[in-house]
Amino acid sequence: MLKNRRSRLKRFFAEYSLKAVLFTDLRNIRYLTGFSGSEAALLISQDHTWFLCDSRYTAQAAEEIQNAEIMECGAVRSDTIVALANEYGLDRIGFEATHTTVSAYRRMSEKLNGFELVDLGSDLDEIRCCKDLSEIELLTSVATLSSLALTSVLAEIKPGVCEVDIALALELEIRRRGADGKAFDFIVASGERGAMPHGRASDKIIQSGELVTIDFGALRDGYHSDETVTVSCGKPELRAQEIHSIVRTAHDLAIQAVRPGISCKDLDEVARSFIRDKGFGDYFGHGLGHGIGLEIHEAPTLSPRSAAVLEEGMVITIEPGIYIPGFGGVRIEDTVVVTGAGCHVITSADKQLLVL
Ligand code: ZN
Ligand code: ZN
16 A cells, blocks of 8 residues: 555656655655654655654654664754765655755755755645545544534534534544544634634634534544534524525535546636625635645645646545625535545535524
């Protein structure tokens, strides 16, 4: 499995005439080796893999990693990289520019004086785009866990409860059901606060008749889930019902349009044009969705500017919304796996306008 993942690097060696690729991003390192610790580097040549860590992680690495030479580095890891580059003639090394700080790059360039460091830009992000079966299993199980947790917490939404109490109850339930933690700080935005697409749970008290948007997810074995529901606390106003129904239809239309070969830009337009035609085009300011996996937001991006095209095995979110300042907002989000024929939705909380 992991060997297959590493073989995805082949095209980079050819395209960029590389002798090796250096990884320092822990998500990429986990993807390529299975290592789950918090500090490491990985150097991969055409026929060799070196895993570099400090003494805290040598034993863990030996347990988790196969088919790599585990090297314990001293205080300066780059000295080991320079020594390897010299010994094996690795004179052109690609690196993850999008995950490297300017100061780390400067340090590395000084050390590797005489070697070429090749900026791979965001191209390397592609290696994790299409999930393999084991990843789809992990993503499905964390999504299921998280959806069930929400379902059992919904009853706690009532007038007089504050947003942060809902977020805490949900986090507790997610942990109780076996998650390692939450995928991100939950959004619980009620009433007018719903107009903020990223309104984190506050101490605001939820009132009767208000919409409540809950964007939540769990983290397990390195993989994230992401889902959003907008429910009503008591009977919603007609305008709220109308907006919810528009967002729900935009969401459903986009999910029906998911298939290999559709561009992420065109998919975004499916939901966006529907919302625009209903007169709310100015109130949907963010992209339709994003890839999800070892990161909560990863490639591909679904937006009017995206150049990506969907492929079987990609796992993406579909999350249209309408946000009206002074009134509130609605977002509905599901996570789906792109299949050969269309897609399979792995999040399962009810997306109707629930009146609680
Ligand atoms: Zn979300
Ligand atoms: Zn999302």
